[in-house]
Amino acid sequence: MRTAIPALVTTEIRLFLREPVSLVFVVAFPALVVLVMGGVFDPNDPTFAGVTPAAYYTAAYFAVVLAALGLIMLPAHLASYHQAGVLRRFHASHFPAWALPAAWAVVAVLMALVGFAVTLATAFLSYGVPAVQHPWATAGAIGLSTFMFINVGLFLGLVLPTSRAADAVGLTLFFPLFLLSGSGPPPAAMPEVMRTISDALPMTQSIRSIQSAWLGIGTVEPGGWVMLVTVSALALGGWLVMARRIADD
Amino acid sequence: MNATQTAPPGVEVATGTTDTAIEVTSLVKCYDGQRVVDDVSFSVRPGEIFGLLGANGAGKTTTVECLQGLRRPDSGRLRVLGLDPLTQRAPLRAVVGSQLQEAALPDRLRVGEAIALFAAGAGGSGGRARPGRREVAALLRPWGLHRHRRSSFADLSGGQRQRLFIALALLHRPQVLFLDELTQGLDPAARRDVWDVIRDVREAGTTVVMVSHLADEVEELCDRAAVLREGRVVHTGTPQELTRRFGGPTRITFTPPPGLDPARLRHLPGVRTVARCPQDPGALAVVGDAAMTPAVCAATITDGRGPSDLHVTHPRLHQAMLTLIGATS
Numbered sequence: 001m002r003t004a005i006p007a008l009v010t011t012e013i014r015l016f017l018r019e020p021v022s023l024v025f026v027v028a029f030p031a032l033v034v035l036v037m038g039g040v041f042d043p044n045d046p047t048f049a050g051v052t053p054a055a056y057y058t059a060a061y062f063a064v065v066l067a068a069l070g071l072i073m074l075p076a077h078l079a080s081y082h083q084a085g086v087l088r089r090f091h092a093s094h095f096p097a098w099a100l101p102a103a104w105a106v107v108a109v110l111m112a113l114v115g116f117a118v119t120l121a122t123a124f125l126s127y128g129v130p131a132v133q134h135p136w137a138t139a140g141a142i143g144l145s146t147f148m149f150i151n152v153g154l155f156l157g158l159v160l161p162t163s164r165a166a167d168a169v170g171l172t173l174f175f176p177l178f179l180l181s182g183s184g185p186p187p188a189a190m191p192e193v194m195r196t197i198s199d200a201l202p203m204t205q206s207i208r209s210i211q212s213a214w215l216g217i218g219t220v221e222p223g224g225w226v227m228l229v230t231v232s233a234l235a236l237g238g239w240l241v242m243a244r245r246i247a248d249d
Numbered sequence: 250m251n252a253t254q255t256a257p258p259g260v261e262v263a264t265g266t267t268d269t270a271i272e273v274t275s276l277v278k279c280y281d282g283q284r285v286v287d288d289v290s291f292s293v294r295p296g297e298i299f300g301l302l303g304a305n306g307a308g309k310t311t312t313v314e315c316l317q318g319l320r321r322p323d324s325g326r327l328r329v330l331g332l333d334p335l336t337q338r339a340p341l342r343a344v345v346g347s348q349l350q351e352a353a354l355p356d357r358l359r360v361g362e363a364i365a366l367f368a369a370g371a372g373g374s375g376g377r378a379r380p381g382r383r384e385v386a387a388l389l390r391p392w393g394l395h396r397h398r399r400s401s402f403a404d405l406s407g408g409q410r411q412r413l414f415i416a417l418a419l420l421h422r423p424q425v426l427f428l429d430e431l432t433q434g435l436d437p438a439a440r441r442d443v444w445d446v447i448r449d450v451r452e453a454g455t456t457v458v459m460v461s462h463l464a465d466e467v468e469e470l471c472d473r474a475a476v477l478r479e480g481r482v483v484h485t486g487t488p489q490e491l492t493r494r495f496g497g498p499t500r501i502t503f504t505p506p507p508g509l510d511p512a513r514l515r516h517l518p519g520v521r522t523v524a525r526c527p528q529d530p531g532a533l534a535v536v537g538d539a540a541m542t543p544a545v546c547a548a549t550i551t552d553g554r555g556p557s558d559l560h561v562t563h564p565r566l567h568q569a570m571l572t573l574i575g576a577t578s
Contacts, residue, residue: 004370007370008369008370011362011366014362015355015357015358018357019357084353085349085351085352085353086352086353086354086355088319088349088352089349089352089353089354091319092317092319092347092349093342093347093370093371094342094367094370094371094421095370247319
């Protein structure tokens with residue numbers, strides 16, 4: 001086991017680098033939207049709670065990178081492994097049921113770092129990187145969101161039987177969340193009903209936690225933290241159970 | 250292949266005390282309330298190739314998956330080298346190798362990488378370090394895969410994939426090897442190659458359990474086989490026994506030379522019927538036990554000459570299988 005898990009992680013990273021197309025969406029989409037959304041609004045628009053729209057969206061798009069990873073890339077990848085019998089193949093050898101998903105969690109963290117770097121580089125080259133108000137809290141908020149989205153991605157990837165199903169479900173979850181969580185129109189511009197829905201979404205809490213630590217705007221209600229932790233824990237428990245069920249019926 | 254096998258403690262003791270490699274007693278497994286495996290019992294001796302034969306859905310795969318600890322039986326007692334697959338999964342995995350039906354590797358994984366990765370996986374319980382490049386090549390050579398070391402899994406042919414799976418299953422030198430429909434979808438030449446590999450594995454002392462629905466494969470490889478039908482074992486025996494008991498009669502056809510009296514054939518020992526051959530009204534078909542063959546053949550010789558079209562059809566395992574599992578497949 002001591003050599004097996006690192007071997008699995010390095011192999012999966014190598015496989016991923018051999019076919020890095022899936023990273024395009026994770027990297028290019030948030031960077032593109034930072035450019036567009038950061039540019040369309042008046043920099044002094046009061047909807048953004050005193051920060052520039054570019055600063056608002058740069059912070060928000062750390063969560064978008066994670067959502068793209070957790071809702072689209074990871075589920076599609078793991079479901080295709082599941083569908084083809086790769087998970088069973090590994091499990092029947094000496095790899096524990098959780099090993100392959102865990103290796104993919106490590107790959108996903110590395111991809112998230114690449115996504116963050118591209119988002120920051122885009123901001124740096126266009127509207128500037130916003131100053132970080134509370135560095136530790138920012139790192140913590142990004143860390144918690146990373147943990148949540150990766151676990152959700154592993155759960156979806158193991159629950160959904162085929163890569164087509166994973167694509168369909170992933171895109172269906174991603175775009176409404178993207179539009180309603182504050183990464184599309186800012187909450188202040190939303191009508192009452194939409195804002196109520198937005199408040200109930202984990203991704204809204206994720207974006208808010210990052211923005212409040214990084215930019216010093218808004219706060220996360222205790223209920224928001226509970227939501228982030230609960231979703232993370234449920235997803236983690238869920239994929240561990242699923243991994244076992246795939247391994248033995 | 251120069252690394253030595255180091256079995257985990259306890260395993261040697263377990264194998265030393267059993268003279269059967271595998272013991273299955275009253276195995277039951279249900280899916281959605283349906284008994285897919287229904288009271289199956291058999292045992293496998295060390296060093297033999299044991300076949301599980303049956304139509305699709307007869308419960309063969311489920312049975313071997315339970316034996317490998319990949320599925321949880323509803324009831325019954327299983328022992329593989331004295332180990333319980335359900336509760337002693339880790340030591341079991343150190344001594345068994347699996348080639349699974351409908352399993353795959355990641356498309357972009359290269360052959361050499363798969364060997365290195367799975368060897369590292371096996372190292373967790375076998376104490377083996379991750380092999381270097383030269384060792385990987387040495388591991389691939391017996392399977393004819395060393396020239397494909399850099400090929401992606403997706404680019405391998407069906408036969409190459411199966412050989413890779415067997416190579417992976419044997420990396421940690423298992424004492425029992427499970428094979429599930431290993432020549433499915435292979436062309437005849439590739440099947441021969443894989444069969445040769447399996448014979449070599451047995452020569453090396455490994456016990457092999459193979460699932461198949463192909464009679465010729467079982468005839469070719471197995472020392473004994475259990476025939477499953479709708480989740481139950483309908484017969485266990487050597488392929489020869491199965492063929493003798495259920496393979497149908499021996500049939501001899503020929504164009505009778507002038508002067509041969511068919512009625513005389515009817516009285517020869519072992520002959521059951523003598524009739525006109527339906528496919529060729531000019532010919533006779535003699536049906537009976539295998540023991541009738543020399544006498545019937547001798548009777549066809551008149552004036553030192555026999556019929557040039559004499560043809561003996563022996564009982565076939567294929568026919569035995571159809572008899573035992575029904576013609577529904």
